Amino acid sequence: MKPTKQILDDILNEVRPLIGQGKVADYIPALACVPNDKLGIAVYTNDGEMITSGDADERFSIQSISKALSLTLAMELYQPEELWQRVGKEPSGQAFNSLIQLEMEQGVPRNPFINAGAIVVADMLFSRFSAPKHRLLEFVRKLSGNEHIIYDRVVANSEMDHSDRNASIAYLMRSFGNFDNEVMPVLKNYFHACALNMSCIDLARTFGYLANKGIQPETNEFIVTPMQSKQINALMATCGLYDGAGEFAYRVGMPGKSGVGGGIIAIVPGEMTIAVWSPELDPSGNSLAGTQALELLSERIGRSIF
Amino acid sequence: MKPTKQILDDILNEVRPLIGQGKVADYIPALACVPNDKLGIAVYTNDGEMITSGDADERFSIQSISKALSLTLAMELYQPEELWQRVGKEPSGQAFNSLIQLEMEQGVPRNPFINAGAIVVADMLFSRFSAPKHRLLEFVRKLSGNEHIIYDRVVANSEMDHSDRNASIAYLMRSFGNFDNEVMPVLKNYFHACALNMSCIDLARTFGYLANKGIQPETNEFIVTPMQSKQINALMATCGLYDGAGEFAYRVGMPGKSGVGGGIIAIVPGEMTIAVWSPELDPSGNSLAGTQALELLSERIGRSIF
Amino acid sequence: MKPTKQILDDILNEVRPLIGQGKVADYIPALACVPNDKLGIAVYTNDGEMITSGDADERFSIQSISKALSLTLAMELYQPEELWQRVGKEPSGQAFNSLIQLEMEQGVPRNPFINAGAIVVADMLFSRFSAPKHRLLEFVRKLSGNEHIIYDRVVANSEMDHSDRNASIAYLMRSFGNFDNEVMPVLKNYFHACALNMSCIDLARTFGYLANKGIQPETNEFIVTPMQSKQINALMATCGLYDGAGEFAYRVGMPGKSGVGGGIIAIVPGEMTIAVWSPELDPSGNSLAGTQALELLSERIGRSIF
Amino acid sequence: MKPTKQILDDILNEVRPLIGQGKVADYIPALACVPNDKLGIAVYTNDGEMITSGDADERFSIQSISKALSLTLAMELYQPEELWQRVGKEPSGQAFNSLIQLEMEQGVPRNPFINAGAIVVADMLFSRFSAPKHRLLEFVRKLSGNEHIIYDRVVANSEMDHSDRNASIAYLMRSFGNFDNEVMPVLKNYFHACALNMSCIDLARTFGYLANKGIQPETNEFIVTPMQSKQINALMATCGLYDGAGEFAYRVGMPGKSGVGGGIIAIVPGEMTIAVWSPELDPSGNSLAGTQALELLSERIGRSIF
Incomplete structure (x- = not known):
C-alpha cells in the first residue's frame, strides 16, 4: 500500500498517547526546553512526492x-x-x-x-x-x-x-x-x-539520495554512488540507533539514524525516505513515539527491508 | 538480473584463489580435518528453483x-x-x-x-x-x-x-x-x-521460509508468521555474523547466519535463499571465500536489502 | 602498650553500636540465620598468651x-x-x-x-x-x-x-x-x-605462625619458612580484604584476611595474631564492627606495620 | 643487621648484571636518552645517618x-x-x-x-x-x-x-x-x-618523615601527623607500584613509590628511608635492578613490614 496523508494522520493519533512516557534530552538546557508534545512526520518518495502530518514543517535540533x-x-x-x-x-x-x-x-x-x-x-x-x-x-x-x-x-x-x-x-x-x-x-x-535546525520535511528531502541509489530525487543530482548509498544504509541498519539498533531492525525493519533531539530518519531503499519527530526519548536515546510511528508505518504500508 | 548456473560458476572461480588465505576452525579435531578446498553454493528461489555450483551437495557441519x-x-x-x-x-x-x-x-x-x-x-x-x-x-x-x-x-x-x-x-x-x-x-x-550435517542444497531449501514470509516454498507449509519471519531476518542482519555483522551488511547487504564449519546462509526477502560453503574462516570466524562469493553475487544480481 | 583484657572489653563496647548498620551475608540460608549481635575478639601473642573478650569462644563459619x-x-x-x-x-x-x-x-x-x-x-x-x-x-x-x-x-x-x-x-x-x-x-x-567452624580463639591460635616467622608459638612446630610467612602476610596486606584492602591498610595497618561469616584475622608480625567476629558486613563484604575493632586496637596498642 | 656502605656496595654489584634486561622509558625523548647503566642507592636512617653507594648523588627525573x-x-x-x-x-x-x-x-x-x-x-x-x-x-x-x-x-x-x-x-x-x-x-x-630532578640522596632525605611518624629527622620539622604518615605508607604499600604492588610487597615487603625515571623510594617505618635508581624498567614500569636491590637489602638487613 502507498503511504497517504490519511495513514500518517492515523498513525500520529495512535502514537500521541505515548507522549508523557519518555524523557526529553536534558543534558543541555537548550534541548531541555523543547515542548514535549511536538509530533511530526514526513514521507518523501523517490518520484518527488512529499506527504506530511503534524508538526512536519517545524524545525528542531537534528543532533546525531x-x-x-x-x-x-x-x-x-x-x-x-x-x-x-x-x-x-x-x-x-x-x-x-x-x-x-x-x-x-x-x-x-x-x-x-x-x-x-x-x-x-x-x-x-x-x-x-x-x-x-x-x-x-x-x-x-x-x-x-x-x-x-x-x-x-x-x-x-x-x-x-x-x-x-x-x-x-x-x-x-x-x-x-x-x-x-x-x-x-x-x-x-x-x-x-x-546543532543544525531542520524540519521533518527538510530531513526527508535531504536524505532522498539514500532511497534512490545515491541520486537526489527531483534534482537528479549525483551525491554518492549506488554502492556508497547501499553502504551508508547498511551502516545505519547495524549502528544507526545507538544501543537500540537491533530492536529498531526487529520492530521497524528500515535503516535509520536517530538524534537526541527526537528526530529519526528512515530509509525504504528504492522507494522513500521518512522523517519523524517527537522529543521524548526511550532509554536507548531514541524517540519513543517516533519509533512507534515508524513501526506502525512499516506495518500499514507493508514496507521493511526484511 | 536472475541468478544462473553460469553466474554461480563464475563467482566460485573468482573466489577460489582466496583458499589458503583463511584458517579452518581447529578448536576440535573433527572440524580441523575438513579439506580446506571445498567450495559450494546453492540458490533456492521462492518459486522453487534450485541453482547450484561446486560442492553444493556435500554435507558439512552447520555449527552456528x-x-x-x-x-x-x-x-x-x-x-x-x-x-x-x-x-x-x-x-x-x-x-x-x-x-x-x-x-x-x-x-x-x-x-x-x-x-x-x-x-x-x-x-x-x-x-x-x-x-x-x-x-x-x-x-x-x-x-x-x-x-x-x-x-x-x-x-x-x-x-x-x-x-x-x-x-x-x-x-x-x-x-x-x-x-x-x-x-x-x-x-x-x-x-x-x-553438529547437524547438511549440504548447501539442504540449507538453502531449509531456510526458504525466511525469504517467503514464513511459508516454505513448494510445500507451502506454514512455519512462522510473516512478522516473525521479518523479525528473524532483522536479528540475523544485526547479529548473525558474530563480530562481523556490520562488515557483512556493508559488503553483502543481506540478512545472514554463519557457522565455523564455513557455511553461511543469506536471505533476499521476497526472492531467494542462498547457502555457501568454504571451510576457511576470516578473523571474525566467518567463511572467507563464502563471504566474498555472497558479495559478488549481491553485485551481479543487483540484490541487497539496502 | 600491651593488649589487655580491659582494652579488648572497652573496644567491644565502643564498636557494639555499629551493630544494625551492616548486613549479615544472606546468599545462603545457613549464613543468613546467624544472630547479628555476636561480637568477639581474641589476641594471641607470640609468647603464647591468649587475651579475649565477648563471644571469643563461639564458633562461626570462617568462610574465606x-x-x-x-x-x-x-x-x-x-x-x-x-x-x-x-x-x-x-x-x-x-x-x-x-x-x-x-x-x-x-x-x-x-x-x-x-x-x-x-x-x-x-x-x-x-x-x-x-x-x-x-x-x-x-x-x-x-x-x-x-x-x-x-x-x-x-x-x-x-x-x-x-x-x-x-x-x-x-x-x-x-x-x-x-x-x-x-x-x-x-x-x-x-x-x-x-564451611570450617571455628571460634576467634581457634583462629588466633591457628594463624600464630604468621606472626612468628612461620613457627607455631607454644608448640614450636615449623609450618612455613620465615620467607614464606612474610610472603603470605604481604599477599594478605595487598589482597586479603576483597575490594577493601586499601581502606583496611589505611585504617588498620595490618595484614589480614576476612570472611563473609563476619570473621577477620589480622597479624602484627613479630608480636601477635588477632581474630575478631561480628556477622554484619560493610559493602565490601568485610565485618563492619570487626574492622572498626581492629582499627581501635591498632590505635590503642600503637601497633601497625606502617 | 644495620645497613652499611659495604652491604650497599655488594648489593649494587649483585644487581648490576640485570642492566640490559629491562627497558628505559621512551614515551618522551627526554627520558629515553638517559644512560641505562646508572645505578645508585641511598639509605637515610631516622637518626640522620646517610649511607650511599653508586650514583647516589646524581639527579634524575623522579616522575611518579x-x-x-x-x-x-x-x-x-x-x-x-x-x-x-x-x-x-x-x-x-x-x-x-x-x-x-x-x-x-x-x-x-x-x-x-x-x-x-x-x-x-x-x-x-x-x-x-x-x-x-x-x-x-x-x-x-x-x-x-x-x-x-x-x-x-x-x-x-x-x-x-x-x-x-x-x-x-x-x-x-x-x-x-x-x-x-x-x-x-x-x-x-x-x-x-x-619533572623534578633529584638524586637518591635528595629523595631518601626528603621522605624521611614517612619513616619517622611524620617528623623530618635532623630538622625535627613537623610535616604530617603520625596517623597521616601511617596512612601514606599504607597507600604506598597497596597502590604505590602501579600494577606491581602485590609483587613488590611479596618480594620487598616495604611501602614504596616508583617512577618511570627508574627511581624507587621505600620506607622501613620507625627506622629508615631508602632510595634506589636504575633507569631500566620491568614490564610493570618499575625499576628492574632497583626492585632487586631493595629485595636483597630487605633480606640482608632483615627488615620488612611483614
Whole structure:
C-alpha cells in the first residue's frame, strides 16, 4: 500500500498517547526546553512526492542525524581504505559516548555513528575543508532545497559548554594517533553539525539520495554512488540507533539514524525516505513515539527491508 | 538480473584463489580435518528453483547456522515476552563466546546468535520438549525435505569434550537465574544442533521460509508468521555474523547466519535463499571465500536489502 | 602498650553500636540465620598468651579466611614457580567473584584470595592429596590445638546448592587449561574449607605462625619458612580484604584476611595474631564492627606495620 | 643487621648484571636518552645517618615519585573527607593510565598514585595555591635540605607535548564533575611535579618523615601527623607500584613509590628511608635492578613490614 496523508494522520493519533512516557534530552538546557508534545512526520518518495502530518514543517535540533551527513561528505572526500582504517563498521554494543571500547581497541572507534566515530569523521573533514561549518551548511541547503537552514548557535554553544566527555574521547584518540588537528576547533565544528535546525520535511528531502541509489530525487543530482548509498544504509541498519539498533531492525525493519533531539530518519531503499519527530526519548536515546510511528508505518504500508 | 548456473560458476572461480588465505576452525579435531578446498553454493528461489555450483551437495557441519533454527522453534513455542526477557536483540560488540558482557548485564545474553544466547534458547527448548534432539532433527528434515540429514556424533562428542567455555557461560547464566535445567544435558543438545550435517542444497531449501514470509516454498507449509519471519531476518542482519555483522551488511547487504564449519546462509526477502560453503574462516570466524562469493553475487544480481 | 583484657572489653563496647548498620551475608540460608549481635575478639601473642573478650569462644563459619590456610598448604606442596604461574599476586580491583578480569587475563586469577584464585589452589591441593578435606581438617586441628573443629555440613551443602557462579569460574579456568580435575569434586572441597567452624580463639591460635616467622608459638612446630610467612602476610596486606584492602591498610595497618561469616584475622608480625567476629558486613563484604575493632586496637596498642 | 656502605656496595654489584634486561622509558625523548647503566642507592636512617653507594648523588627525573609529595601537600591542605570523596584508596588492578575503570566508577580514580588520582590531587592543589609549582619546589627543597633542586623544563615540556592521554583522563573526570579548574594549566603543574630532578640522596632525605611518624629527622620539622604518615605508607604499600604492588610487597615487603625515571623510594617505618635508581624498567614500569636491590637489602638487613 502507498503511504497517504490519511495513514500518517492515523498513525500520529495512535502514537500521541505515548507522549508523557519518555524523557526529553536534558543534558543541555537548550534541548531541555523543547515542548514535549511536538509530533511530526514526513514521507518523501523517490518520484518527488512529499506527504506530511503534524508538526512536519517545524524545525528542531537534528543532533546525531547529522552524523549520516558528515559520513556522506567523508565518503566523497576520502578513499574507502583511508576512511575505514580510522573508524570501523561494527556495532559497538556499548553506550554512544563510552571510552571503554575505544581504549581497548587502540583509539579506533567502532563505527561513524557513535560519538567517537563521528568525531574522527569531523577531524577528517577539518583536515580537508578550509571552512567545514560553511561547507556542511551549503551541502544541507543543497540537499534539502531550503536556503533558510541554519545552525542553532545557542545549542552549539551550549554543547561546547558541556563538551568535557567528547573532549576526553578526542584526546584519547589523539593519544593513539587517530586524531590530526587541534581538539577544540574540531569539536566546535562537530557541535555545529549537531546543532543544525531542520524540519521533518527538510530531513526527508535531504536524505532522498539514500532511497534512490545515491541520486537526489527531483534534482537528479549525483551525491554518492549506488554502492556508497547501499553502504551508508547498511551502516545505519547495524549502528544507526545507538544501543537500540537491533530492536529498531526487529520492530521497524528500515535503516535509520536517530538524534537526541527526537528526530529519526528512515530509509525504504528504492522507494522513500521518512522523517519523524517527537522529543521524548526511550532509554536507548531514541524517540519513543517516533519509533512507534515508524513501526506502525512499516506495518500499514507493508514496507521493511526484511 | 536472475541468478544462473553460469553466474554461480563464475563467482566460485573468482573466489577460489582466496583458499589458503583463511584458517579452518581447529578448536576440535573433527572440524580441523575438513579439506580446506571445498567450495559450494546453492540458490533456492521462492518459486522453487534450485541453482547450484561446486560442492553444493556435500554435507558439512552447520555449527552456528543451527542457531537460527533453534530460534525459530523457540519463537513457535514461546510468547515473545517470555522469550525476549531471557535474551536480547542487540549486537554484542564482543566475541561470540565472551563472558564479560554477560556478567555486566546480569546473565541476559545480548542476542540469540552469540553462544550464551543460543544456550539460553537450548535451555528453553529443553524445558518444553521431551526429546529436543529428536524434535530438531524432525524439523530440519521436514524443512529440507531430506530424510537423510543426521547429527555427526563425532563432532557432537568432540564439542562436548571441549565444552568448558560453554559450561562456564551456562553456569554464569544459571547463577543469575536465567537457566532452568541441568547444564550438561542442555549443552549436549546444544552441541548436537551444532553438529547437524547438511549440504548447501539442504540449507538453502531449509531456510526458504525466511525469504517467503514464513511459508516454505513448494510445500507451502506454514512455519512462522510473516512478522516473525521479518523479525528473524532483522536479528540475523544485526547479529548473525558474530563480530562481523556490520562488515557483512556493508559488503553483502543481506540478512545472514554463519557457522565455523564455513557455511553461511543469506536471505533476499521476497526472492531467494542462498547457502555457501568454504571451510576457511576470516578473523571474525566467518567463511572467507563464502563471504566474498555472497558479495559478488549481491553485485551481479543487483540484490541487497539496502 | 600491651593488649589487655580491659582494652579488648572497652573496644567491644565502643564498636557494639555499629551493630544494625551492616548486613549479615544472606546468599545462603545457613549464613543468613546467624544472630547479628555476636561480637568477639581474641589476641594471641607470640609468647603464647591468649587475651579475649565477648563471644571469643563461639564458633562461626570462617568462610574465606580458609583461603589463607589452603594457600599455606599449597606453598608447602608446590615449588613457588609451579604455584605462581597458575595464580598471580596482584590486587584485582574488582569484585571477589568477577569473571571479567579472569577472561581478559586468560584464566589466570589475580591472587589466591579472590574466589577464582582460591579455586585454583583447591584444584592444586586436589591433585596432590588423596583426601583433601581430611588433610585440611587435620592441619587446622593441629594448628589450633583443637580436636573438635569440624566442617559445618549444612553450610557446605548449602554452598554447593548455590555454586553456579563458582562453577562458572572453574569451567572458565578449565577452558584456559588452568584447572586439572573435575570441577564439582574440587568445588565440594573448596566449599568444605569455607564451611570450617571455628571460634576467634581457634583462629588466633591457628594463624600464630604468621606472626612468628612461620613457627607455631607454644608448640614450636615449623609450618612455613620465615620467607614464606612474610610472603603470605604481604599477599594478605595487598589482597586479603576483597575490594577493601586499601581502606583496611589505611585504617588498620595490618595484614589480614576476612570472611563473609563476619570473621577477620589480622597479624602484627613479630608480636601477635588477632581474630575478631561480628556477622554484619560493610559493602565490601568485610565485618563492619570487626574492622572498626581492629582499627581501635591498632590505635590503642600503637601497633601497625606502617 | 644495620645497613652499611659495604652491604650497599655488594648489593649494587649483585644487581648490576640485570642492566640490559629491562627497558628505559621512551614515551618522551627526554627520558629515553638517559644512560641505562646508572645505578645508585641511598639509605637515610631516622637518626640522620646517610649511607650511599653508586650514583647516589646524581639527579634524575623522579616522575611518579612526586605523587607521594603532592598527596602529602593535599593531606595538609584538605580535610580527609574532602580529599577521599574525590579519590579512592584501593588498588586499581589496571594499568596506571587506563580510562576504563575511571569511566565505570563515575570519574572517581581508584587511588592517588595512578595518573587519574594524581591529576585530581593536582587539581586540588591548583585550587588552593596561587603558585602551585613554586610551592611544591619550596616544599621539596625544605624536605631535602637542598636548595638546588629544580624542575627539568625539557622533560616538563616534552611531557606537555605528549599529554593527550592525560588530557583525556582529566576531561573525563571533568565530565563527571570531579575536576574544578582548566585542564591544561593543571596538567602543566602536574608535569612539572613529575619533572623534578633529584638524586637518591635528595629523595631518601626528603621522605624521611614517612619513616619517622611524620617528623623530618635532623630538622625535627613537623610535616604530617603520625596517623597521616601511617596512612601514606599504607597507600604506598597497596597502590604505590602501579600494577606491581602485590609483587613488590611479596618480594620487598616495604611501602614504596616508583617512577618511570627508574627511581624507587621505600620506607622501613620507625627506622629508615631508602632510595634506589636504575633507569631500566620491568614490564610493570618499575625499576628492574632497583626492585632487586631493595629485595636483597630487605633480606640482608632483615627488615620488612611483614
